[in-house]
Amino acid sequence: MKMAATLFRLTLFFILFFIVQSRLYTWPSPTIHLPLPLLFSVVGYGAIGDGRHYDTAAIQAAIDACHSAGGGHVRFPPGTYLTATVYIKSGVYLVVEEGAKILGGTKLEDYPAESRRWYVVLAENATDVGITGGGVIDGHGMKFVKSFGEAKNVMVSWNETGACLGDECRPRLVGFLGSRNVRVWNIHLNEPAYWCLHLVGCDNTSIHDVSIYGNFNTPNNDGIDIEASNNTVITRCNVNTGDDSICPKTTYGPLYNLTVTNCWIRSRSSAIKLGSGSSYDFKGLVFDNITIYDSHRGLGMQIRDGGDVSDVTFSNMNIQTRYYDPVLWWGRAEPIYITTCPQSPNSKEGSRDGHLSNLRFQNVNFTYRRWTNFPDGLVDYRPGCRGLVKHSPAGIIMEHIDDLKLENVNMIWSDVIQNKRWNNPLDFLPSTVNNISFLNFRSESDSQ
Numbered sequence: 001m002k003m004a005a006t007l008f009r010l011t012l013f014f015i016l017f018f019i020v021q022s023r024l025y026t027w028p029s030p031t032i033h034l035p036l037p038l039l040f041s042v043v044g045y046g047a048i049g050d051g052r053h054y055d056t057a058a059i060q061a062a063i064d065a066c067h068s069a070g071g072g073h074v075r076f077p078p079g080t081y082l083t084a085t086v087y088i089k090s091g092v093y094l095v096v097e098e099g100a101k102i103l104g105g106t107k108l109e110d111y112p113a114e115s116r117r118w119y120v121v122l123a124e125n126a127t128d129v130g131i132t133g134g135g136v137i138d139g140h141g142m143k144f145v146k147s148f149g150e151a152k153n154v155m156v157s158w159n160e161t162g163a164c165l166g167d168e169c170r171p172r173l174v175g176f177l178g179s180r181n182v183r184v185w186n187i188h189l190n191e192p193a194y195w196c197l198h199l200v201g202c203d204n205t206s207i208h209d210v211s212i213y214g215n216f217n218t219p220n221n222d223g224i225d226i227e228a229s230n231n232t233v234i235t236r237c238n239v240n241t242g243d244d245s246i247c248p249k250t251t252y253g254p255l256y257n258l259t260v261t262n263c264w265i266r267s268r269s270s271a272i273k274l275g276s277g278s279s280y281d282f283k284g285l286v287f288d289n290i291t292i293y294d295s296h297r298g299l300g301m302q303i304r305d306g307g308d309v310s311d312v313t314f315s316n317m318n319i320q321t322r323y324y325d326p327v328l329w330w331g332r333a334e335p336i337y338i339t340t341c342p343q344s345p346n347s348k349e350g351s352r353d354g355h356l357s358n359l360r361f362q363n364v365n366f367t368y369r370r371w372t373n374f375p376d377g378l379v380d381y382r383p384g385c386r387g388l389v390k391h392s393p394a395g396i397i398m399e400h401i402d403d404l405k406l407e408n409v410n411m412i413w414s415d416v417i418q419n420k421r422w423n424n425p426l427d428f429l430p431s432t433v434n435n436i437s438f439l440n441f442r443s444e445s446d447s448q
Contacts, residue, residue, distance in 0.1 A: 038072030040065055049079025051103060056084045066092045076100040076135060084110035088123040096135030096187060104171065106143040108158055111171050115164035118171040123179050130183035139173040141191035141215060151325045153217045168220050170194040176202050185209050195222045201253065202229040207237065214241040216268050228253030234260045244273045250307050251277035257284045264291045268324055271295040274309060275302035285312045292319040298335040304342065308355040315362040335366040336396040341385040356401045366411045368395050394427035403435045411443040
C-alpha cells in the first residue's frame with residue numbers, strides 16, 4: 001500500500017511539473033507571411049505625370065497588366081496624370097500616393113460615346129476593386145464653368161453636341177457600376193464637373209476616410225450618390241459640396257442597408273437627401289453621429305416617383321442650416337424636410353398611400369438661423385410637385401408618414417424675437433401623418 005501511494009504521489013508530481021513547465025514556456029506560433037499584392041507603377045508603363053500630356057494609355061496598360069496577373073495595386077507616384085476615362089478591372093486597386101493627382105480631361109472626346117459612362121475613373125461589373133493612397137482625383141471642374149455667379153455658376157453642357165439631353169451633360173468623377181466588394185478609402189476627390197462618387201447597382205461597398213470637395217457655387221456636383229445599391233457603409237468622410245452631399249436614389253432599383261456614420265457635411269443644397277429619383281424602395285437606412293454645418297437644407301426626403309421609404313433612423317446629429325438663396329438653390333434652410341408628391345403626371349402618387357413608415361429621429365440638435373434678408377413665407381417643393389408654395393417656414397416639414405418617433409430632439413431658433421412669423425417648429429400636413437411619438441422634444445429661442 002505504501003509503495004502504491006508513493007508511486008501515485010510521484011506520478012502526480014511529474015504531471016503537475018510538466019503542466020507548470022508548459023505554461024512557463026510555450027512554443028512560438030508559426031509566422032504566417034501573407035503574399036504582398038503585386039505592384040504595377042503607371043510610370044513603368046510610360047506615364048509622364050506632368051499634367052500636360054495625356055497618360056491615359058499608360059494608366060490603362062498598367063491596370064490591364066495588373067488584372068491579367070490576377071489583381072494587385074496600380075501605383076501612381078507623385079505627379080499629375082492627365083487622363084481620359086480609365087477603366088478599373090476586377091482585382092485592381094488604384095493607389096494614388098500623396099503628391100499624386102489624377103486629373104480628368106475636359107474634352108468631349110476624352111469620354112465614351114454613351115453619356116451614362118462619362119467618368120474620369122470607371123469600374124463596370126467588377127469585383128474586389130477600389131481606390132486609396134492619400135492622393136487626389138480631380139475632375140477639372142472649374143474648366144466647365146461658362147460664367148461665374150455670385151450665388152451659382154453657369155456650367156458648360158455638352159447637350160449642344162447631341163451627345164446627351166438636358167443642361168447637366170458633363171462627366172462625373174468616379175463611378176462603380178454593377179460592381180461588388182468595392183472599397184474607397186484615404187483619398188481626396190476634388191472639383192467634379194458633375195457628380196463626384198457614384199455607385200449604381202453595387203453590393204458590399206465600403207467608403208471611409210474620404211475627403212470630397214466641390215466648388216460651393218457649382219450646381220450638380222453631388223458628393224456621394226448611392227443608386228440602387230445595397231449593403232453600403234460610409235464612415236469618417238468630410239463632404240463639402242455645392243449640391244447634395246450624400247444622396248441615396250432608387251431610379252433603377254431598390255436600395256437596402258445603407259449606414260452613414262461619423263461624417264462632417266456642408267452643402268449649398270441638401271446635406272443628406274433621399275431622392276428625388278425614387279421609383280423603387282428605400283429600406284434599412286441609418287445615419288448616425290453626423291455634423292451638418294452651414295447647409296441650405298439639413299435632412300431631406302424628396303420622394304417624387306412612388307417608391308416606399310421605411311426603417312430609417314437619424315441619430316446623434318448636430319444640424320445647422322443657413323438660407324443661401326430664394327430661387328437658384330432648392331430649399332429654405334429647413335433642418336428636416338420630408339415631402340412626397342408626384343414629380344410629373346406620369347409618376348405614381350405613392351404619397352396618397354402612406355408609403356413613408358418607421359422613421360426615427362434620436363438625439364438630434366438643430367440650429368435654425370436667419371443670416372440673410374431674403375423674404376420668407378414660401379415652402380419649396382421643387383423638383384416638380386407644387387413648386388414654390390406660399391406658406392410660413394418651419395423647422396420640420398413632414399407629410400404622408402406612418403409611425404414617426406422623435407426622441408431627445410432640440411431645436412434652437414435664432415432671432416425669433418425680431419421675426420415673429422419665423423418660429424414654427426413643426427409643420428405636418430393634416431391627416432397625412434399618423435402614429436407620432438414625441439419624447440423630450442424642445443423648441444426654443446437662443447435669446448431666452
